[in-house]
Amino acid sequence: MPADRFSTATRLRALGSQTAERVYRAQSRRRVRAPRRSRLTGRAALLALVVCSMVVALAYPMRQYISQRADIEDERRQVQETGEQVRDLRELKARWQDQAFVEQQARRHLHFVRPGETSYILPDGTAESGLPQDHGGTDRPWYEKLWSGVDEAD
Secondary structure, eight states: OOOOSSOHHHHHHHHHHHHHHHHHHHHHHHHSOOOOOOSOOHHHHHHHHHHHHHHHHHHHHHHHHHHHHHHHHHHHHHHHHHHHHHHHHHHHHHHHTSHHHHHHHHHHHHOOOOTTOOOOOOTTOOOTTOOOOOOSOTTSOHHHHHHHHHHHHO
16 A cells, blocks of 8 residues: 555645635635626617617607697687688578568667557667566565656656
């Protein structure tokens, strides 16, 4: 049998020193950490810059687009209202073509009467029938209503 070159004690000392060196190296690695790499790489920064510039570049055209859509909606509403007014005016024009309507308007606004008719115009704006309008409440007695009618006519 070949004789061992080193004794067991020598081997244990060498093994202990190697283990101690490993532990020392591991502890020193923990203390001195390698600098962390930033999560924001150059590509990510460039991408963020491109996205921000696109947002800024598109903000004004989008605002203009939304504003123009609102203007178009306002114009459509105006066209619809004008169309309704035109329809009403056409109906009124058609009514003015009717002789009975013209006569009715002449009687009401110009106080025209037919030959042989008598027109009454009252100063307080009561109806043409000659009946006084009740300006007071209905809870007043009849004689107070009569007296107020005489006062108004005076």
